[in-house]
Amino acid sequence: MKKFLTIFFAVLLFIILLLLVIPMISVYLKTPMLLSGYSSSFTIQFNSQFVVLGLVLLVICFFFYRYGKYWRKLLRVNLILSVLFFLAQVYFTAVMLSTARKYKTLGSFSQGLKSQKEPVKPDETHSYLTIYNEKQHMDVFYPEKSSKPTIPVILVHGGAFIEGNRTQVGYAANWFKDHGYTVFSIDYPLGKYDRQNWESAVNSVVTSMGFIAKNSKKFNVDPGKLVLVGGSAGAALVMQADLGLRKGFAKPYDSLQPPLPAAVIAIYPPVSLFELWQKIDEKKNIDLKDAARKYLGGSPSEFPQRYAQLNLIDQLSEGISPTFIIAGEIDHVVNVEATRKFVKRAEELKLPVSYVEIPYGEHVFDANSNSIAGQIEWNKIGEFLKNNHLEN
Template sequence: MSMAIRLCRTGMMTIAWIMVLPCLLILLGAIVPIVPWFRIYALGVVPNHTSWLFLWAIVALLIGLLANSLFKSRAAIAIVVTAVATIALTTWVMLHLLYIAQVNGARINVVKALELREVRDGARPDESRVYSRPGGEDLWLDIYHPAGTPANTPSPVLIAVHGGGFFQGSRSSGAANQRWFADHGWTVISIDYRLARDDRPTWNLATRDVQCALAWTAANATALHIDLDRVTLTGGSAGGSLAMAAGYLADAKRTDPECGPAIPHIAAVVAKAPLIDVIGSWYYTGELRDEQRSYLTRYIGGSPRDYPERYAAIDLRKFQFPSNPPTLILSGASDPLLSPEAGADFVRRAKAGGLEVRRILFPYSGHDFNTTYNSITNQAMRQIIAQFIVDHGAGPKLPGLTFTD
């Protein structure tokens, strides 16, 4: 065999292994929790890039088949077998994710799922304003005006609260999703709030900021052409917790009068991966326990032993009032940051009290399972959220409107 042929064979084999082995390992990492820290990475990659894992495995298979037809080697056969196994696993995972989407009313474009754009990219608000200045700190919000709404016709409003462990993140973190909802008839208002610092826990401040943004929205409803009977409050991670707290307290508490005279009634709450049981989260033995404790220390000021009254005050399970709006919770089934039992317990308590709470778990998914804009999970989430809001009378009233991507 000439040197050129050997180099060609080696090059083909190397490319195929480089493509297929990482895909297989990532899939196994998400399916079988053998290597804890690698599992965290896999649980982020799989829900966001399943289509790419499938495509790479197909390409590796084709290279392996070509190499075997040209050189007839065991190494080429091994590549083919590995690629087939990877394709089978990826197909199973993809079909499972598509099934979750389908049974919840979402239709997925798997070709679009190859797009690599993230949810924070590719969109800008129509305007930004300061809605409050607590202690001289400007708190901003971004406004995305709705498309397709007739002039002077009030639109529903979606108020979004960003995540980031209560100490980081910004109102622009979900800009592409916010533009999608605006394009489908909502006025979207994405807010910032006071972030925790080592010298300033915000356990008793951040929810007030969300309430202040709600009051500001109500005070500016006429100018914004929004319908205060169709207000949805949504958030992800830390923002999901704040959205639930502010939404559940909207009819029970009033905010700083400088923000506005009153908080509007909330028609629906949507939370992605919210922190529900803060005490349980402190003691949860997941891989990210130390990271979670650092978040809670910033946000609350210390441990449950140091501040039991603070932890008790923000436990969302205690915010289950008869007036609570319908709530949709979306989570990763294998979230390494939050205990799945806390979410299940919350839903049980809510249903026992006659409250409407719906919870959807995405398989093979961790905490950040929808960071890619057109991933299967994010396409599903947008449609599921939109339909949930519409089903509860808080969506656009536009003829012929659909939410399929």
Template sequence: MLPGARETDAVTEIVEPEPRPRSRWSPIRIPLLALAALLGIYTMLAQLLALMPVSWTVPVLRMGFVQLVVLGVGWVRDWLGSWNVVLAGAAVVAALFAVRVRGSWPSGSVVSMTAVGLVMCVVTSVGLAVSAHDATGTWLPFAPLPLVAAGRSPDQTVTYATIEGQPLRADLYLPPAGPDPAPLVVRIHGGGFSAGSRGPTPYNHWLAGHGYAVLDVDYRLADADHPRWNTEDADIGCALTWATAHAGKYHWDPNRVATFGGSAGGNLAINVAYKANAGRLRPSCGDVAAVPKIRAVVAVYPVVNLTASAGDSIDGERIARTYLGGPVADHPDRYAATDSARQVTPAAPPTLLFHGGGDHLVFASRTAEFADTLTAAGITNRYVELPYLDHGFDAEVLNTGTRVGREITLDWLERHDKP
């Protein structure tokens, strides 16, 4: 030791290395948050559109892409039916697990969003279940898996006429053979008067199983060069004359005929029936004397007022212009000839109107107004509106809306299409 130096105690400090921070974006957290976020965004958007009054969305429905998105989201929501609650619950679970893996502001926000979406899902599901009970008198159980189509193939397909070189075909759904001729339901497809075709639906084979023969018909469709405002109902009249001529062969009763359609088909179901009973339907084939009297009408989300619908949305305007050949200012007579309220006479048959309260293409308010017109004219009618459902809610699967539609349709036919 050097002179003057002082001996000190040597202290050895052992410093342990800091733990390596866990990666914020772990392989587990990223897919969990992504799944929760996607499900949460869908749930929030779908349920918000269901809960928001349709009238609030009118400004954006004038934009084609936006209306397409709105209708697409509504279609998916209605197609999934009760399973929206399952998806919303899965979103919450995924978000909560992501928080457990690594809590942070993004995951906390996703948790909040999915939780709000789940609450909204429960509100709409309960509201729809209560309305379904009010309409049918029964509580409908949890809907089946959404991937299972509710339609079945027809028993037979026929060509009922060939007009302007175009074969017009119809699918037959026949009930079990019985001692008495079966009542006949003429089903008319939708598609904005310019698209769509006959085909399996949740109603056709089901009605056949309950004793009704179903004739699901095609008709000539409109396009830019061929507005069909004065031929589509005539083609349905043609199919009616064919049905009369072949009643003996297929063992159905030509004196017990009902028309049934959705959307554009709902308009045609109403107008054909009202014109037929008033003696004003001119079929595009066959003898006018062979047009049967219509005993009952079932119209689902029908386009009863093309004049008003053309101003409600961009797609409504497109449909009206294609079908009628231009805007109402150019063709007021054509619009008047297709608006269902103008067809009402004392001979109009009992009419069931069924609509979704969240329809962003054909507003339910238009159908409710038409029901009021029927009531004022003394025509037997029933208007059933289920909340939250958008256009085409009963087209594919056996969700709550379809189950209600089946029950009230069968009840209406049994009430008003008896011998």
């Protein structure tokens, strides 16, 4: 019986270690696309926990090898695999800590072991627009009572422009509320085959800006300091809103023209859907063509003007609000190469764009806000707001 249990656990450990080590190697090599992508999501989100897991597995395999009498070759292989897995986690964690130093911010291994806070619940919900016979709502999160108007922050959710809702804002509502901002998390019309939303989505964001400005006294906010924040598709929309107000392709559905945003925070934004389509054809990004058809109506060859309008790299001629962009190095959902082009073009035009790139970062690398990557993101967001005098 003892022999059977020893062999059983040795085989089980081998399977577990193999399932852990192969993805780690794929992350390090940044290939193949899907394996390295999904593996990176866990590696970078939970690097502190993975170091602890690696150490535990290493200790277990060491004792199995030290005292085991059966299947010694397999026990030796398990020990080698456990060492590889542990060293890989130490390496990835060291890279994250080095990245924090590179961007002159803090990164804590111990904080990475903490669990996430529960999402805060909204204090109010308002309807700011009716379109397609659907009411578009915004949830409002108030900070602690303030005698003076606070800075308003609009959160715009992701979801490839075709799914998601205002409740999917993750840690963002917590962070801004805790730092004294009044937060507005909005819905916007989602794309369908028979109802593309390439205009209505960004126009809805602009309309929400006007709604907040119109009701600024009621909400006790300063409309001249409004900050737009979005992730993924939402990041594209907040950038479109800023650039579109300047270029004239984004307009509110009511008569109230909102002020330009005081700042924009874009978390892994798709800045060029034309280039993203090309990357999909090259098998370098996951296939989002179905989402693009619902959002824009078809391919770049079918609707070149629509894709050209939403190629934000070419929409910088009228300037830009102070913008902070953060992206993952191996993002297989959006095209990070296009993001780099956008940043380079902005730098050439001497526009106020700040950029942070997370090594080995996949899409939604920040889902765990306590991870070192998450810490880098929120520390840099706080620094960006401070540098632009947008602290409460």
